[in-house]
Amino acid sequence: MVVHTRTPRGQGRPRLLEAAGELFAERGVSGTSLQSIADRLGVTKAAIYHQFASKDEIVIAVAEPVIAHLAELADAAASTTPQAGRAVVIAGLVDLATAQRGTAAIMRRDPSMSQILNNHEPYMVQIARIDAVLLGPDPSPERRVALAFAGGGIAVGGELAGLEPATLRTALIAAMTRALETP
Template identity: 35%
Template sequence: MSGHSSESSGPTRQRLIDVAIELFKQNSVAGTSLQMISDELGLTKSAIYHHFRTRDELLTAVMEPLITEVAALVAAAEVHRGARARADHMLVGYASLAASQREVLSLLSGDPGVVALLRTRTEWAAVVERQMALFADVEPGLGGQVKAALVMSGIASAAGVDFGDVDEAALRDELIAAGRRTLGLRAPQGRTGV
């Protein structure tokens, strides 16, 4: 039996990811070393290496679930008829994701380390480009691209703001409303709330 399966043999992979997220928030990705993570957990660096050889491997583990969720949202939005329906579906999904994954999405939204990693992962960059296109298609040309960039970065940034005791549903609804105003979308007929 391997000693690696025991909880007492060291931190779980998820605990490493959670601590990394906290340190990435405080110091940025580039400003966080594996040594800092091991110090925070009270472990040796070799214990960290058991799970992640590099900071980029750890960052990939942080980002992968989020990118997978965004890819599913993009695919679901792309089947709708009409640019506005596609954009609205993407907006509702993205705002919901942002409200439920506030810390991770806000952390990843503009960190240069994340941007650099996205550029090396072509399949991830393609997902982000498809998401951007869904928003940009509501208005041809530069205007649509600017609005798309505002919605994507604005939602991610706003999700990271500490609004006190605001619950997830209230934040989601406000993110959707702001996104719709930015993109010039109306709430679909027959929907209440969002």
């Protein structure tokens, strides 16, 4: 499905997305100007426009690896039992939430980011798949609340600083599991 992507000289784009992701996490999307991204990279705005046509395109590109990870989790869950699938998804979501400076978390928290992603079909598709795995068939209202609660929980909990990564991971998986143990 990928058309071109002939960019073996991988300095520009990945570095740009990393810087953008960090700034989005710190200040939010609306609070991050292209100028500030350029400054962090030591280049000018025009250099950024050479690689991306618009700010929204950068936002989507930052989210893309996360969306790909969500797709993998949903695939993995689909090839096993419901219970095992839920465990896989929970562990995977925790890993996503604790990875690299909260890029995943900001996708759920930042209003500007949400607005863009809610109009980005690939994201919505994967979110729906993940939700279906975690909810199961015919979910009760209580279960829906528990899912929303758990979603917000990892987004914020994943950014907790000052803990051993392994401790954080274990505690978050426990918290997620407990949150979703609703009838």
